Amino acid sequence: MGVEPENEFVSDDELKSLLERWNAPGPSRVLDKRIATSFAREFSGADGLSQSVLLPHRREEVVSMKFCSRCEEEFADKFSFCPVDGTPLTPVSAKVEDPSLTVSRDNDPSVTKAQGTTRPAVQASEPFVEPAYAAAGASSGSRALVQREEYHLTIMNDTGLVSRLAHELGDVAHEYQLTWPEFKRDPFGFTKRTFVGYGNMFMKFLRKPNVLLAMGAAMLGMLALVGAVMLMDRSQSATTSRVGLIVFSVIAGGLLVALFSTWLGRERGAAVMGAEPSDSRSVVAAMITSFVFLFAILGVIVGINYKQRGLIAQNNGEESEVADQIFDIPNEQPTPDPGTAGFNKGSGGGSKPKPEKAGGGGGGGREESKPASFGKLPQASLDVPQILPPDPKPVLPKNPALPVAATVVADPMLVPPDARVLPYGDYKSKSTDPSSGPGSGNGIGDGKGTGVGPGEGGGIGPGRGGNIGGGDFNAGGGGPGGGGGGYDRVFTGREVTSKARLLSKPEPQYTEDARKNQITGTVVLKVVFQSNGSVSNIRTVSGLPYGLTERAIAAARQIKFVPATKDGHPVSMWMQLEYNFNLY
């Protein structure tokens, strides 16, 4: 077809002259410069993407259209699902300008306001320039990006963070505004579609290669971390098993590392980390390093914790803490035969810790004709040597220089002190006439020796060599829990049910001399916290000069405490006190 002017379509002169009134400005110098710069940049090695200025302020919308496969419509990028039928949308490449599409726009009243124009009959004919050719510049900048779906270029504009956030929020609000009518119209359907859509998207995500593998690895790592932390936490409360736990966790960590390094073969390890297969070696190395690093951190944390606890304990010690508090709870022990010895029927064999039958006995008498009279037994003791045997009719010297009480050689556990106001005598006798009995040796009874009864020795009852129970002497024992003497004796920390609890503990004062002589150190005292609340039997285990030990003892006497208990009874208890004397 020729290019000659067709007369019937040469415009009216009038219209032409009128149209000429509308002058168009020329391109500005800014544009000239911009073109020159863009050209230079294009050839300076900079990526052409850096200035893809296809209508810059609309660029993101150019790139991002999404396509619904069901209703075959395109939607803006902000839609994840088709607003019409809820199908997940797929990103679509910028479409080539299709002539037929543009022709149809010709009659679109919403776009062009053209009313009543007739549709050209020739629209379907072959275009002179093929679409791809005609679209040359149109999509050159963006099409390449969109077609490669796995690579989305994000161009950050240099606006502030807040304004960008506001923009994003505005977009979200807008989206909700758009979907609200839809929701209002059909809430259930909309919710269902949303769930289905998101579910599909999630399943699609899961089906991607290595996603499950990576998630599993991440979960495993997290679980290992949490488990290790919990173990460490627990190990703080149980001190005895802590070392074992630490050793265990170290071994487990090493095993885990080994497991990972073997399990992650070259390709798989690389795939998990999303790296190229050629990087697999470094990936495995990186994983091992990270594990080692993780356990190193855990170790440091545990170490710091341990050290801190040590420091706390040390601080407490400086404040003269009662140090002898850590005992295991006593185990119950078998009771000795009931009623073998002594007067506490069914209450054991004696003071010794292990259950053992007591034995021995004693007797005496002052060779009187009358049988030994009834009376109470004197205080029994195995430790203190007997000085004065009991006598129903004691001869008391006036104003004695050293008053001494009569005793018998027997286990005090088996012979409880008798508080009755009675003369000494044989507790089995029915005679009330005061008499020491026909025996010999200054005791009471028929026997021989300084004891009470028919036996021989300083003990009580039949038998020999002191103590009580018959037969040869044997210091029996009931042991803790055996009740071998009731709750009167002094218990150790292992034996009591609950230990003595301190209420107030005055601090000892430095003496002037000690201060002058720069004396520092620790005074260790062994005391009995009596069941009645007093402190007695104070013994110095290790002392300090210049009156510091005395000060410590004085302070110990002022301790207020709740007595230890055993089976609900308040009992006396041995305690070791340490007083630290420091000069600062």
Added chain:
Amino acid sequence: MPERTTDEVLLKRAGEGDQAAFLELYDRHRQPIFRFAYRLLGEVDIAEDVTHDCFLSLIRKPENFRPERAPLRTYLFAAARNLALKYFRDTGRETTLDEVTEEPQLSPRQEPLRKLLDEELAAEVRRAVFTLPPLQREALILFEYEGLSLNEIAGITGADVGAVKGRLYRARERLKSILRPYIDSGQELNRGREIVTLREA
């Protein structure tokens, strides 16, 4: 007489990195392309963007231009047109009358009254052109303002000559009906301008 370097040669040199050649090419075609884009889109900024991308596409996608099919000018017009249509599509709107705000400044050496009248008339014409649907508008602009042949327009728009004729016809009829009140005054203005020109001379 050395002939003017052809567009194709310039483009080849530009493709090899010769900036001078590219700028020469740009200089040859920038006016019509920009004018076309401006008249199509109605805004200087967007027209500049379109022009920019249009020329840069020569460098980025040189394979899209095939000299054996059409001259460079046709290619550039087609590219500019597609960019403009893309803009319409992407913004999801047609430039409406209210949004046409910026008027190009005419030559300052004009009588104030004449200037005012000219501007008013130009605005009316512009408004009338913008009432046309895009395809009619582009045909009209290419034909009336850029003086392209029907064949060239057909090549640019991807329609055939008959379709272009139809669009042009409808566009003219529509414009005539809109601008009828101004046609006489336009002639008067023309006469007045001649007088002014004489005086200045």
